[in-house]
Amino acid sequence: MSNAEEVKKALVQAADAARFAPSIHNTQPWRWVVRGGELRLFGVAERQLTEQDPEGRMLLLSCGTALHHAQVALDAEGWRYEISRPEEGPLAVIRPTVREPIQPEATRHLQMLRVRRTDRRTVTEDAVPxxxxxxxxxxxxxxxxxxxxxxxxxxxxxxxxxxxxxxxxxxxxxxxxxxxxxxxxxxxxxxxxxxxxxxxxxxxxxxxxxxxxxxxxxxxxxxxxxxxxxxxxxxxxxxxxxxxxxxxxxxxxxxxxxxxxxxxxxxxxxxxxxxxxxxxxxxxxxxxxxxxxxxxxNLDPAHSAPPTTPRLPSDQVIEIAD
The missing domain is CATH 3.40.109.10 (NADH Oxidase)
Incomplete structure (x- = not known):
């Protein structure tokens, strides 16, 4: 596999991992474009809460969680990268640079993407230390x-x-x-x-x-x-x-x-x-x-985690433009 193919595969995997990011009302208001060794993040106006969030602050916050999730996925594969945040066009652009040995904590962070939940149940009386x-x-x-x-x-x-x-x-x-x-x-x-x-x-x-x-x-x-x-x-x-x-x-x-x-x-x-x-x-x-x-x-340890919230399929949020 050539370096370009490796980079492309890593970027698609990062965008796919970002599907599990939390968002306001689980609107998932983002779109990823893989093009020329870059992963570009865009906000999606059609999934913005125009009444609740007319200025798009929660949309941007949601897109930021997806951006970090993508970084976690790249870290877990040993990729180093640069991120730019243009004033126009995409919200952010990720460009992988070199690949280094994978750090154990990076793998652990990736595991947390699937563990994390939005759990609205009451907490125990034990305070967080x-x-x-x-x-x-x-x-x-x-x-x-x-x-x-x-x-x-x-x-x-x-x-x-x-x-x-x-x-x-x-x-x-x-x-x-x-x-x-x-x-x-x-x-x-x-x-x-x-x-x-x-x-x-x-x-x-x-x-x-x-x-x-x-x-x-x-x-x-x-x-x-x-x-x-x-x-x-x-x-x-x-x-x-x-x-x-x-x-x-x-x-x-x-x-x-x-x-x-x-x-x-x-x-x-x-x-x-x-x-x-x-x-x-x-x-x-x-x-x-x-x-x-x-x-x-702290949640009651006797309670199992709530079901995962649904996610849009990959082809609705990821475009491979090469």
Missing amino acids: EDVLAFLAKAAEQAGSRLHVLGRDQVLELAAAVDQAQKAQDTDERLRAETAIWVGGDRPDGSGIPASALPEELPLTTVAERDFQTRGTLAAGEGHDQGATYAVLYGTGDDQADWLRGGEALSRLWLAAAEQAVNLLPLSGPVEIASSRAALRQMLGGLGYPLLAVRLG
Whole structure:
């Protein structure tokens, strides 16, 4: 196999691995093009939540998680690469350079792509250890973002911001109609959140989970969120490149959490509403721009993982242009 063929194979495999990246409402709003030894990432407007995410921030965050997943796949094959983020055209371009011996941690990170879940069940009363929180904060920082762990008083402020955002979204009929398209029931088309990934009822927690206005089939579990840790993932800017990098950081943080057997639940609702996002930025002392809030906690070890959410087939998200 020639070097060009090796590179092409690696890029197709990386794009395929990126299909398992998390995205807002599992919209998977990305498209990959393999061309001339490059892997190009594009956002897909047809899978953007135009009512919930009119400025495309969650789309960019989602594409950033896919971009990081592709990097994890290349790392696991020993490829070194360069990444550019053009101001026009593709969101990012990956160019493999040389191949080196595979590092054990790279293989472990790849395994986490399949282990990671969006699990909305309640967590146990056992708090995440401080050294694990420090490990997760470092993972986010290495990817270019920061993780601000909230104190008790700030958790109550987060709860108020989440409630404020939920009420604003509940009164928006067009937003509710858009959500209904992507959430609930069976998802035979390979996208969206199926009922099997949603709780039968919303758990009674201090910080409420998003109410999708539909019930699922997953038992929410007992308990509260007393053992949970809440944090805000934030970046230093608010431009397209910042949100894309924020998605990369979210992916790295999520995979690091999975590696530590910590459940991460993203809370994007308070970032989607201007007033509640301002409240989150105030929690940061105005030092950064909030990307989303997260809940970190330990799941009941007696519970099996929820079913995987569906994924679009490869030929719908990967184009081989050579």
